[in-house]
Amino acid sequence: MLTESEKEEIAEEVKRAGHARAACVDALRIVQRRRGWVCDEALREVAALVDMTPAELDSVATFYSLIYRKPVGRHVILLCDSVVCWVMGHETALEHLTRRLGITLGETTADGRFTILPTACLGACDRAPAMMVDEEIHGDLTPEKIDRILEQYR
Amino acid sequence: MVATLHIDGAAYSVKEGQNLLQACLSLGFNLPYFCWHPAMHSVGACRQCAVKQFKDEKDTRGKIIMSCMTPATEGMRISIEDPEARAFRAGVIEALMVNHPHDCPVCDEGGECHLQDMTVMTGHVCRRARVRKRTHRNQDMGPFVNHEMNRCIACYRCVRYYRELAGGRDLDVFGWHHHVYFGRQVDGPLESEFSGNLVEVCPTGVFTDKTLKGHYARKWDLQTAPSVCVHCSLGCNTIPGERYGELRRVRNRFNEEVNGYFLCDRGRYGYEYENSDLRLRHPLRLGAEGPRPIPSAEAVSYVAGLLRNGGRVLGIGSPRASLEGNFALRALVGAGRFFIGWPERERALVTTALRLLREGAIRTPCLREVREADAALALGEDVSNTAPMLAFALRQCAMQRKIKVAAAFGIAPWDSDAVRLVGQDEKSPIFIATPCGTRLDDIATRLWRAAPEEIARLGFAVAKALDPDAPEVPDLSDEAKSSARDIAAALREAERPVVVSGTGAGSPAVLEAAGAVAAALRRLGRNVQLSLVLPECNSAGAALLGGGSLAGALSEVRKGQVDTLIILENDLYRRLNAEAADALLAGVKHLMVLDHLANATTARAEVALPCATFAESEGTLVSQEGRAQRFFAVHPARGEVRESWRWLREIGMAAGQSEMAAWQTTDDLIQTLSQEPGLSGVKEAAPGREFRAAGQKIPRQPHRYSGRTAMGADVSVHEPPPPEDRDSPLAFSMEGYQGQPPAALVPRYWAPGWNSDHALNKFQGEVGGAVRGGPAGVRLIEPAADAPARYAAEIPPPFQPAEGQWLVVALHHVFGSEELSAHTPGVAQLAPRPYLGLSPEDAQRCGVGEGDPVELAVGSSVQQLPARIIPGLPRGLLGLPAGLAGVKVVELPAGGRVRSVTGGPP
Numbered sequence A: 001m002l003t004e005s006e007k008e009e010i011a012e013e014v015k016r017a018g019h020a021r022a023a024c025v026d027a028l029r030i031v032q033r034r035r036g037w038v039c040d041e042a043l044r045e046v047a048a049l050v051d052m053t054p055a056e057l058d059s060v061a062t063f064y065s066l067i068y069r070k071p072v073g074r075h076v077i078l079l080c081d082s083v084v085c086w087v088m089g090h091e092t093a094l095e096h097l098t099r100r101l102g103i104t105l106g107e108t109t110a111d112g113r114f115t116i117l118p119t120a121c122l123g124a125c126d127r128a129p130a131m132m133v134d135e136e137i138h139g140d141l142t143p144e145k146i147d148r149i150l151e152q153y154r
Numbered sequence B: 001m002v003a004t005l006h007i008d009g010a011a012y013s014v015k016e017g018q019n020l021l022q023a024c025l026s027l028g029f030n031l032p033y034f035c036w037h038p039a040m041h042s043v044g045a046c047r048q049c050a051v052k053q054f055k056d057e058k059d060t061r062g063k064i065i066m067s068c069m070t071p072a073t074e075g076m077r078i079s080i081e082d083p084e085a086r087a088f089r090a091g092v093i094e095a096l097m098v099n100h101p102h103d104c105p106v107c108d109e110g111g112e113c114h115l116q117d118m119t120v121m122t123g124h125v126c127r128r129a130r131v132r133k134r135t136h137r138n139q140d141m142g143p144f145v146n147h148e149m150n151r152c153i154a155c156y157r158c159v160r161y162y163r164e165l166a167g168g169r170d171l172d173v174f175g176w177h178h179h180v181y182f183g184r185q186v187d188g189p190l191e192s193e194f195s196g197n198l199v200e201v202c203p204t205g206v207f208t209d210k211t212l213k214g215h216y217a218r219k220w221d222l223q224t225a226p227s228v229c230v231h232c233s234l235g236c237n238t239i240p241g242e243r244y245g246e247l248r249r250v251r252n253r254f255n256e257e258v259n260g261y262f263l264c265d266r267g268r269y270g271y272e273y274e275n276s277d278l279r280l281r282h283p284l285r286l287g288a289e290g291p292r293p294i295p296s297a298e299a300v301s302y303v304a305g306l307l308r309n310g311g312r313v314l315g316i317g318s319p320r321a322s323l324e325g326n327f328a329l330r331a332l333v334g335a336g337r338f339f340i341g342w343p344e345r346e347r348a349l350v351t352t353a354l355r356l357l358r359e360g361a362i363r364t365p366c367l368r369e370v371r372e373a374d375a376a377l378a379l380g381e382d383v384s385n386t387a388p389m390l391a392f393a394l395r396q397c398a399m400q401r402k403i404k405v406a407a408a409f410g411i412a413p414w415d416s417d418a419v420r421l422v423g424q425d426e427k428s429p430i431f432i433a434t435p436c437g438t439r440l441d442d443i444a445t446r447l448w449r450a451a452p453e454e455i456a457r458l459g460f461a462v463a464k465a466l467d468p469d470a471p472e473v474p475d476l477s478d479e480a481k482s483s484a485r486d487i488a489a490a491l492r493e494a495e496r497p498v499v500v501s502g503t504g505a506g507s508p509a510v511l512e513a514a515g516a517v518a519a520a521l522r523r524l525g526r527n528v529q530l531s532l533v534l535p536e537c538n539s540a541g542a543a544l545l546g547g548g549s550l551a552g553a554l555s556e557v558r559k560g561q562v563d564t565l566i567i568l569e570n571d572l573y574r575r576l577n578a579e580a581a582d583a584l585l586a587g588v589k590h591l592m593v594l595d596h597l598a599n600a601t602t603a604r605a606e607v608a609l610p611c612a613t614f615a616e617s618e619g620t621l622v623s624q625e626g627r628a629q630r631f632f633a634v635h636p637a638r639g640e641v642r643e644s645w646r647w648l649r650e651i652g653m654a655a656g657q658s659e660m661a662a663w664q665t666t667d668d669l670i671q672t673l674s675q676e677p678g679l680s681g682v683k684e685a686a687p688g689r690e691f692r693a694a695g696q697k698i699p700r701q702p703h704r705y706s707g708r709t710a711m712g713a714d715v716s717v718h719e720p721p722p723p724e725d726r727d728s729p730l731a732f733s734m735e736g737y738q739g740q741p742p743a744a745l746v747p748r749y750w751a752p753g754w755n756s757d758h759a760l761n762k763f764q765g766e767v768g769g770a771v772r773g774g775p776a777g778v779r780l781i782e783p784a785a786d787a788p789a790r791y792a793a794e795i796p797p798p799f800q801p802a803e804g805q806w807l808v809v810a811l812h813h814v815f816g817s818e819e820l821s822a823h824t825p826g827v828a829q830l831a832p833r834p835y836l837g838l839s840p841e842d843a844q845r846c847g848v849g850e851g852d853p854v855e856l857a858v859g860s861s862v863q864q865l866p867a868r869i870i871p872g873l874p875r876g877l878l879g880l881p882a883g884l885a886g887v888k889v890v891e892l893p894a895g896g897r898v899r900s901v902t903g904g905p906p
């Protein structure tokens, strides 16, 4: 069940967009901001608020890699796999993360601390290879640097 | 405008502005494609249709372009055979196949798969990719469509079709990258009544026919023939397929004037009744211990005996039986003693509709013309449930506005994404006034929900707003006046407006009102057309034949004028309430019934004769458009089963009616019936039995038909000669003319290299256009050019909900309301359970909740039903599902009373 405040915020967004459907991504983000991800039940409720069917909204939700349709860890690592990062050592970074955390792309650590997801371009090519943890970008990744970064997120 | 196009050095004339893919295919080139579809046009998504374009004669390098996205222009030079273009296309298909499971041997699409055909066409034969294939979980999508996602090549046709053409909102695409998933949000039956077209639209084996899966045979093992759908009055063209004496599936038969590329699910999946255990297979004679099988000869001579001994006989025909069957019965009993077998009200409705089309100056459109209309008014008829493909056509009509807006920007109508982008939310003006919500409401510019009388009054008011000479509607509310003005304004503006109505609301006034709107537009010199939905597949044919209603038959019986009653393909217990039907049948000494399935009427028959279905016989049906269309036997009838007219002829001959002896074949019968007024066109509906293509018959079995010598080996190891077809130019055999026959005789689509339905491209003059050698079917009704557009006299008074008195209206259901398809398991599964519909306000007033038992009394007929609360149903109206098993028959609309059974009286 969506909370009253979630519903209000979505209604605001719909009003601002002037067209219910146009608010669909924002509506999903409103839910995700509070819950960390978008569950099926919430998706169905949001769909009704933005005048879409669950299928239509889920089509949008699953297209955007930053809308999570499964629970994620407390911190989400988005590892860039675009061409520049790939050339500059994306694979080394991924291998290191995998070894360190015991999970690979699309997985969450058993303690619920981290989830690793791929992303295509963080706009940080000048600092490739790069990753983003929660809202923060980290560039020029080396195994040592990765270790230091991970320590910042509990 | 014609443009000269140079393809690989040779010059061709093509339509200027047409996309190159369509142009090349129309010229007969084999150019592979996936995302393009002749009814959905171009989006340029799959990159499969690449060709090389050269600037001029000197340009030798050229550039790769997508042929489906490029308009043909004068002097353009392209190459299909260019090595780079070929390599590009091979590369695309190799990439598309990376994740494909290569499971053709166990795939239902195998042997008629566009992906197979295109793969072979590009020459991709060897897999180089050494990667793990992605896999998906499949969904249960209900009784009609099977889902096997791993086979997907992500061409996006399915969702484009489902959303844009069918208007469905529960099938979508999920995910991204190479994980895109085409399906529903959760498992469950597809909601659109047009879901079955996915089976043909999907170029791979993702979506396949689930009913076929239940009794599978490959396309090349199916015996097929051109046929016509019997499940509503539109007469969509079909290709049913048979093996081992059983129907296995129904596919679309393209008729650009009728159904185009698509069918509704009732038409595609309704066929399984023909395999039902309820089929009558032997003549039955009712004795003290119930019915027992008797030899055909005994049945014939017994009935003939009844007729011969001066017995007074009466015939009741049927709007679901062919013209041939009805005509034969009429000939047997005599025109004065022949009744169509519909209640008086239905007769009046159908004849009103036909009169409007015949005597007025207004033309009735074919479905293509509805698709191309640019404004529509639907008055009283819930076409989404009574004539699904008409609803489908109206959805395309709604799109016309987008096409027009896009054209102003120089965007070609085939540039599908651009049209949608520029057209945004624009849609053609479509007005819908019905007693209850319909599944077309989403395309309506405006909606009205009202009692039939009010709908009729709205129609008359529109006529008045268009033409001051039209009759005044008394006591019209201001709101109705302004609505009428809005509708009138939009219709007046339109270039090709269409008015849609029908018999579904049970109100002649509604029909007259639709006629009045059309007449008013006509008087303004507008190019208006009037499409009227009728109750059944041959209602129009029955009305053209003439003959009274059941009321007339009953009065003959009451007068004691009937010894023997012969009923043709008609279950009277679906037309009359049980008491009236009992009374009619009890009044006759002898009852003979001919039908396919056992029903309440055959159960009462002293003699019941098993007659052939549409798939076992040849005959003619007249659609609501007045189009006479011939269906051909797909397979020979087995055992004692035979065409109704052949039974009737034998009885007639045995009774001494020697003129019936002349009917050796269907053609002979058609020859006779074509002499009837208004029916002279019937013989033109398809070539007759003498027709030969290059001296040969047209084979119903493909040239790869397998197991012919083995399939009967459990009975005899000797291969029997193929059954002879005396009636048509088609043969129950593999031998015969392998080329393209005339359109009305095309039994399947196949061409070298084209095993899927897309072989149709090779049958069309221009790809997407009419099949060569047409037309298939002939229009019997054209308005007289000089006929005056007249107005009907009576305008009904306003509807006033009265305390304690309700108006009961019929609510139609695409699944469940039609008699024959209801015997198909999948259709039965999707049909609603019996209910009585109430508006939320009325339900509250009566203290009735969803599902509570209520008692409905209409006249002397009383029945208990669970309540269903229907938002949008006007106050004072009750909705009773039409034709649904478990709901008592009442003639609607009618006044009625409702009582909550648990609580006190409302």
Ligand code: SF4
Pocket: B151, B152, B153, B154, B155, B156, B157, B158, B159, B182, B201, B202, B203, B204, B206, B207
């Ligand atoms: S399911 Fe079929 S139609 Fe849909 S995208 Fe996949 S291959 Fe194309």
Ligand code: SF4
Pocket: B229, B230, B231, B232, B233, B234, B235, B236, B259, B263, B264, B265, B266, B267, B268, B387, B388, B389, B390
């Ligand atoms: S619209 Fe009518 S005629 Fe066409 S397929 Fe459906 S039921 Fe058959």
Ligand code: FES
Pocket: B021, B032, B033, B034, B035, B036, B043, B044, B045, B046, B047, B048, B049, B050, B066, B067, B068, B069
């Ligand atoms: S058919 Fe042209 S890009 Fe798909």
